[in-house]
Amino acid sequence: xxxxxFDYLNGTDNINATGLTPFTGGSRMxxxxxxxxxxTYLLGIICLMLGSAIGIxxxxxxxxxxxxxxxxxxxxxxxxxxxxxFLVGKGLGELLVGLNFGLLSVIGSYYVQAQSISIGAxxxxxxxxxxxxxxxxxxxxxxxxADKAVGKNHLVARLxxxxxxxxxxxxxxxxxxxxxxxxILHVMPVISLLAVIAGIFGVKAVNGLFKNYDKFKELIPSIxxxxxxxxxxxxxxxxxxxxx
Numbered sequence: 155x156x157x158x159x160f161d162y163l164n165g166t167d168n169i170n171a172t173g174l175t176p177f178t179g180g181s182r183m184x185x186x187x188x189x190x191x192x193x194t195y196l197l198g199i200i201c202l203m204l205g206s207a208i209g210i211x212x213x214x215x216x217x218x219x220x221x222x223x224x225x226x227x228x229x230x231x232x233x234x235x236x237x238x239x240f241l242v243g244k245g246l247g248e249l250l251v252g253l254n255f256g257l258l259s260v261i262g263s264y265y266v267q268a269q270s271i272s273i274g275a276x277x278x279x280x281x282x283x284x285x286x287x288x289x290x291x292x293x294x295x296x297x298x299x300a301d302k303a304v305g306k307n308h309l310v311a312r313l314x315x316x317x318x319x320x321x322x323x324x325x326x327x328x329x330x331x332x333x334x335x336x337x338i339l340h341v342m343p344v345i346s347l348l349a350v351i352a353g354i355f356g357v358k359a360v361n362g363l364f365k366n367y368d369k370f371k372e373l374i375p376s377i378x379x380x381x382x383x384x385x386x387x388x389x390x391x392x393x394x395x396x397x398x
Contacts, residue, residue, distance in 0.1 A: 219265055259279070280333075284329035309321055359380040
């Protein structure tokens with residue numbers, strides 16, 4: 155909601171007429187008159203405050219490390235598109251999304267339950283970090299023109315769509331390289347290698363992106379494949395860790 159609000163203020167969602175898919179161009183709640191900008195912002199702040207209240211309770215119960223994780227999440231979440239930092243415009247969006255929705259969330263969850271830090275948990279978070287960043291990354295292709303027009307200079311806008319395709323390859327490859335590395339370093343069980351099978355969805359997404367990087371509707375199957383790749387890999391790792 156905060157992203158929708160600040161993208162309304164900077165104009166990117168307002169002028170985005172060509173890159174609209176079910177996954178890109180914002181929720182359109184403001185543009186379609188479902189909510190006012192003020193309502194969207196206030197609801198976003200309420201959610202942020204409620205989440206923070208839960209986080210403070212966990213800090214009190216389980217330890218100060220969670221405060222550090224919470225502060226990083228709070229600030230990077232708010233200033234992702236908010237001025238004056240506008241972090242996504244500085245090319246940090248993919249890094250922050252991977253950090254927050256991958257590494258920090260898994261390490262934080264592990265710490266709440268085990269009261270310790272685990273290298274294995276950190277490695278287990280990396281496939282999800284790479285793949286959630288890949289979801290954001292591929293969704294930036296349809297939004298390219300509108301984002302670039304308002305200075306929302308994420309990595310795809312900085313590289314240009316044709317060169318940026320290779321960045322997507324690196325993100326997908328990074329997910330499965332991290333699993334293999336975790337097994338080689340003996341911090342993840344050997345059967346974790348079975349999760350690499352989910353990479354077939356990543357291959358489909360890569361092939362589709364290379365063919366349709368400059369199209370919109372044709373890119374939707376690749377976006378869906380990326381989401382499915384993230385979901386399948388995450389579920390596979392859950393089952394594998396339970397089984398081991």
